[in-house]
Amino acid sequence: MGTESEKRIVLRIDPNDESITLKDIMQRIQEIQRQNPNLDVFFDGDEYAVCSRPREKARPIAEAVEGKKKA
Structure with missing residues (x-):
């Protein structure tokens, strides 16, 4: 997943x-x-700003679900 530091x-x-x-x-x-x-x-309400970050590459749904189980 993207990190907060990637947000601009x-x-x-x-x-x-x-x-x-x-x-x-x-x-x-x-x-x-x-x-x-x-x-x-996206709009960040805490910053009161329009922000951006790199899009994550699409992953197969099974991989995404497994990743959440491990986290």
């Missing part, structure tokens, strides 16, 4: 800026995701 802040959002809507944030996330299909782009 792409866009910090001012929580006091009432002009920014959830729709604005979601559109920005979609735009970044389209430009960077190899990244997982």
Whole structure:
């Protein structure tokens, strides 16, 4: 699994800026995701920022389940 250190802040959002809507944030996330299909782009509420991290390569479901059992 990815580590916290791989997370990168792409866009910090001012929580006091009432002009920014959830729709604005979601559109920005979609735009970044389209430009960077190899990244997982998400909103981090603790950081109040749009963040990204490298996408994990898809694993067979059995391997993923076994990995969780061992952890």
